[in-house]
Amino acid sequence: MAITEARRFVTALLAAWPGIExxxxxxxxxxxNAVRHSASGRFGGCFTVAVQADHDRIWLGILDQGGRRTPQPLPPQTDEEGGRGLALVAALAASWGVTGDDQGRIVWATLNLTPEKTAVR
Ligand SMILES: Nc1ncnc2c1ncn2[C@@H]1O[C@H](COP(=O)(O)OP(=O)(O)OP(=O)(O)O)[C@@H](O)[C@H]1O
Ligand SMILES: [Mg+2]
Structure with a gap:
């Protein structure tokens, strides 16, 4: 499944990186999200995973095929209906954002390598 492959790609690429989880x-x-909410989820659709790893910072980007919906964190919900993914990304990431339009979007996030994370390895 493409989502598993996307995660394995990052796992393999960042094997020695302390912020890997x-x-x-x-x-x-x-x-x-790309598969569930964008045109990438249509039959024959695709998405692209891009990674830029520096010694103290990583940039992750998922390029999708656009569509009518827009990525935006949903307000906290009390039930189990989802809407937590982007809020989780926002909480974990040093910064994140969206570029593009209905023809294709990049949802990106950066992670900083903090001294504490370095110390536990
Ligand atoms: N790549 C995307 N393209 C278009 N819309 C998106 C994309 N990613 C997210 N969205 C929109 O933003 C909303 C919030 O996304 P989020 O990941 O927080 O919640 P969810 O995917 O609905 O639920 P969960 O991630 O908890 O299973 C989605 O419901 C969807 O409408
Ligand atoms: Mg989601």
Whole structure:
């Protein structure tokens, strides 16, 4: 499944990177969203995972095929109906955002490598 492959791609690429768990979670949420909420989820659709890793910072981007909906965190909900993915990404990421339009969007997030994370390895 493409979402599993997207996560494995990040896992393999960032094997030695101390922030890898957060990176895996973010890429899973964003890839799931691309398939569930954008035109990438149509038959024959696709999405692209882009990673830029620096020594102290990582940039993750999921490029989708656009569509009518717009990525936006939903207000906190008390039930189990979802709407938590982007709120989780926003909480984990140092920064995040969306570019593009209905023809294709990039939802991106950055993670900083903090000294505490370095110290536990
Ligand atoms: N790539 C995307 N393209 C278009 N709309 C998006 C995209 N990602 C998210 N959205 C919109 O933003 C909303 C919030 O996304 P979020 O990931 O927070 O919740 P969810 O996917 O509905 O539920 P959950 O992630 O908790 O299973 C979605 O319901 C959808 O309408
Ligand atoms: Mg989601």
């Amino acid at each position: 957060d990176a895996e979670l973010i890429v899973s949420e964003l890839a799931t």
